[in-house]
Amino acid sequence: MGAPDEPLEERIEQLLENDSLRDDPLFQPLEELWAAHRDLARRIERISRISDAYQSLTKENEKHLTKRLDKQLRQLSKVARISDHYQKMMHDLNLALREASTHDPLTGLGNRRLLLERLKEETDRSHRYARPLSIAMLDIDYFKRVNDDHGHELGDQVLMEVSRVMDAQIRDQDMCGRWGGEEFLIILPETNISSACQVLDRVREAIAALRMRVGDESITVTASIGVASHRDADTYSDTINQADWALLTAKRSGRNRLARADEIGTD
Numbered sequence: 001m002g003a004p005d006e007p008l009e010e011r012i013e014q015l016l017e018n019d020s021l022r023d024d025p026l027f028q029p030l031e032e033l034w035a036a037h038r039d040l041a042r043r044i045e046r047i048s049r050i051s052d053a054y055q056s057l058t059k060e061n062e063k064h065l066t067k068r069l070d071k072q073l074r075q076l077s078k079v080a081r082i083s084d085h086y087q088k089m090m091h092d093l094n095l096a097l098r099e100a101s102t103h104d105p106l107t108g109l110g111n112r113r114l115l116l117e118r119l120k121e122e123t124d125r126s127h128r129y130a131r132p133l134s135i136a137m138l139d140i141d142y143f144k145r146v147n148d149d150h151g152h153e154l155g156d157q158v159l160m161e162v163s164r165v166m167d168a169q170i171r172d173q174d175m176c177g178r179w180g181g182e183e184f185l186i187i188l189p190e191t192n193i194s195s196a197c198q199v200l201d202r203v204r205e206a207i208a209a210l211r212m213r214v215g216d217e218s219i220t221v222t223a224s225i226g227v228a229s230h231r232d233a234d235t236y237s238d239t240i241n242q243a244d245w246a247l248l249t250a251k252r253s254g255r256n257r258l259a260r261a262d263e264i265g266t267d
């Protein structure tokens with residue numbers, strides 16, 4: 001028989017191994033109790049193994065899910081970055097398209113489309129608030145000769161220089177643009193015809209003072225200008241026609257001059 005300080009399980013096993021105790025009436029129930037205890041212990045052990053396995057599986061799943069979530073988040077932020085990049089590209093492209101469709105590539109000035117937009121705005125404003133508005137047409141004199149004598153490239157350079165000078169001479173609220181070929185339109189809002197004449201004479205003089213180098217020589221050009229004051233009953237096309245008519249008069253009177261539509265009549 002086991003000593004009382006030995007673990008209970010060992011003491012019971014020793015009892016059950018002792019054949020001389022078999023006839024004891026407690027032997028049989030003890031053996032059954034022991035078998036039931038062993039069976040219960042095995043079951044508990046199996047359940048705790050399953051529980052451990054389940055726990056580690058859950059942990060594994062959690063890890064896997066976190067990894068997948070992290071990956072998806074990284075992909076999402078990459079997609080967001082690409083989308084931001086494309087949005088910026090689209091914005092820049094739209095700006096470039098707007099610039100290309102409204103500006104003359106040679107001179108950088110607004111083209112006929114931009115001039116027409118501004119003409120509509122300014123004539124509307126002039127009608128609504130009864131404000132003065134002057135419109136001028138400027139044409140480089142004998143420009144065909146510049147091209148013929150010095151080549152198209154120098155002709156282009158003259159167009160660029162004249163544009164630069166013209167743009168520098170007018171005020172911030174004014175606008176000059178390329179109407180076509182060697183013809184330019186100048187819009188002067190809030191300006192009556194006599195004030196417009198002062199600005200335009202300055203432009204004409206600045207163009208005549210330009211010197212463009214051709215080899216060792218330099219050439220000069222002049223411009224003729226026709227100006228008209230916008231009238232309430234007219235459309236901007238009417239005013240442009242009057243400025244055009246005045247321009248023709250300036251050309252016919254010898255060029256390098258400014259003519260006012262109100263001083264020559266339109267018939």
Ligand SMILES: Nc1nc2c(ncn2[C@@H]2O[C@H](COP(=O)(O)OP(=O)(O)OP(=O)(O)O)[C@@H](O)[C@H]2O)c(=O)[nH]1
Nearest residue numbers: 139140141142143144145147152153155156181182
């Ligand atoms: N270099 C260059 N020439 C241009 C351009 N656009 C138009 N021209 C030229 O401008 C010239 C205009 O000539 P014309 O209309 O006969 O008039 P002009 O010689 O200026 O004579 P006036 O206007 O009567 O003083 C033509 O030779 C066109 O080829 C351009 O973008 N570059």
